Amino acid sequence: MNDEDSWIGRATALLDRSVEGLDAHTLSRLNRARQAALAQAHPQWRHARVFGGAFLLGSLAVLMAIGIARHHVPAVPTTAADATADVLAGEDNLDLYEDLDFYAWLDAQQGGGHG
Amino acid sequence: MLPASCLMSLPERMALPALDEEQTRAVEAFLRSVERRALRMAELATREREEALDLVQDAMFGFVRHYGARERGQWPPLFWRVLDSRIHDWHRRRSVRGRWFGWRERDADGDDAFALPDPREPGPLARLADGEAARALDLALQDLPLRQRQAFLLRIWEGLDVAATASAMRCSEGSVKTHLSRALANLRARLGAHR
Numbered sequence: 005m006n007d008e009d010s011w012i013g014r015a016t017a018l019l020d021r022s023v024e025g026l027d028a029h030t031l032s033r034l035n036r037a038r039q040a041a042l043a044q045a046h047p048q049w050r051h052a053r054v055f056g057g058a059f060l061l062g063s064l065a066v067l068m069a070i071g072i073a074r075h076h077v078p079a080v081p082t083t084a085a086d087a088t089a090d091v092l093a094g095e096d097n098l099d100l101y102e103d104l105d106f107y108a109w110l111d112a113q114q115g116g117g118h119g
Numbered sequence: 120m121l122p123a124s125c126l127m128s129l130p131e132r133m134a135l136p137a138l139d140e141e142q143t144r145a146v147e148a149f150l151r152s153v154e155r156r157a158l159r160m161a162e163l164a165t166r167e168r169e170e171a172l173d174l175v176q177d178a179m180f181g182f183v184r185h186y187g188a189r190e191r192g193q194w195p196p197l198f199w200r201v202l203d204s205r206i207h208d209w210h211r212r213r214s215v216r217g218r219w220f221g222w223r224e225r226d227a228d229g230d231d232a233f234a235l236p237d238p239r240e241p242g243p244l245a246r247l248a249d250g251e252a253a254r255a256l257d258l259a260l261q262d263l264p265l266r267q268r269q270a271f272l273l274r275i276w277e278g279l280d281v282a283a284t285a286s287a288m289r290c291s292e293g294s295v296k297t298h299l300s301r302a303l304a305n306l307r308a309r310l311g312a313h314r
Contacts (some may be wrong), residue, residue, distance in 0.1 A: 011307070016276050018253045023155035033172050034154045041179035042147055045138045045187050 138187055146187050149194050150179055157202050160272050163260050164206045174209060178202040199273055199287035210265060259309040263302055266290075270298035271306070 026034075138146065154175060161171035161178075178201045186197040260268055266288070273284045274295065285292045 008303075011310070012275060012303075014252070015256055015306070018256050019156075019159065019272075019276050022253060022257075023159050026155060026158070030158070030168065030172070034158060034175065037172070037176035037179055038147060038150045038154060041150065041176070041183045042138075042143055044180065045146075045183050046143065 138183075142188070145191060146183060146194075149191070149198070150182075153195070153198060154179070156272075156277060157198075160202065160269075161206060163257070163268060163272070164265065165209060166261060170209065174202065174205045178205050181205070195277075196279060196283040196286040199277065199279070200289065203269055203273075203287055203289070206265070206269070255310055256306075259306050262309065263305055266294075266298045267302035267305065270295055271302040274299050 157175045157178065158171055161174040162168060165171050165174065178198065181201040181204075182194075182198045185201070186194065189197065260271070263271070269288055270284065273279050273287050274281070279287060281292045281295050285295045288295060288298075290298075
């Protein structure tokens with residue numbers, strides 16, 4: 005064995021030894037990672053994940069639809085100014101607004117009649 | 120970091136290979152046989168245990184997803200290829216982050232000046248006690264450019280032949296020989312300082 009082989013052999017032995025002394029926490033993490041990786045290819049787990057994902061997506065879609073529907077509910081006027089504006093903006097009241105002079109004259113006539 | 124399985128789209132999940140019990144046991148035995156060395160390799164690249172564990176977990180997911188149903192004889196270079204790819208991705212992300220924070224990593228293919236070995240010397244590591252030698256080897260491996268370190272670990276430690284190493288590293292066999300030759304020279308020069 006020449007020098008090159010000798011030091012390379014020692015280097016690989018040191019590396020081998022370094023992986024033999026891993027702590028329990030690290031070994032546990034490796035074990036869990038391995039089990040999780042294998043579980044993804046297990047048919048039952050795969051179906052559960054697919055249907056679980058589909059259910060999650062469906063639920064999200066329903067929630068979004070409800071949110072959008074609620075967003076479009078007309079708002080109720082909350083102040084007197086809002087209420088006045090709402091009344092004036094109503095189509096039925098435009099005639100009243102246009103005939104306001106007539107109603108004022110009528111009121112004056114009736115007031116004159118009684119007096 | 121989220122495991123790779125969380126980032127899979129529905130079509131990807133549908134495309135997962137369904138392994139039977141025997142295949143599952145065989146894949147598990149294979150992963151068990153390589154996981155510690157994979158962690159060591161990732162740790163030498165990242166210098167952080169948690170990051171290394173995440174990379175190995177990601178590599179396991181990728182291997183099972185893409186290659187779990189392949190023939191067993193093909194597994195070793197395929198697994199190391201997936202891990203090598205994850206390590207490269209990690210380095211790319213770190214390089215981008217490094218540009219923002221003002222530090223720079225050494226070029227992955229950096230051509231460090233290396234010294235020719237002195238034939239009269241018994242070789243590096245020969246005169247060091249085990250603990251000291253292990254520490255010196257760790258530091259020397261961490262300081263190697265990524266491609267050189269991968270060539271050394273896959274070819275020398277993992278024992279892959281040149282073709283399998285080239286497949287794992289996604290490069291030509293000639294490149295593997297070049298990276299390995301430089302890695303050995305760099306390690307010898309670096310570890311020689313500890314004599």
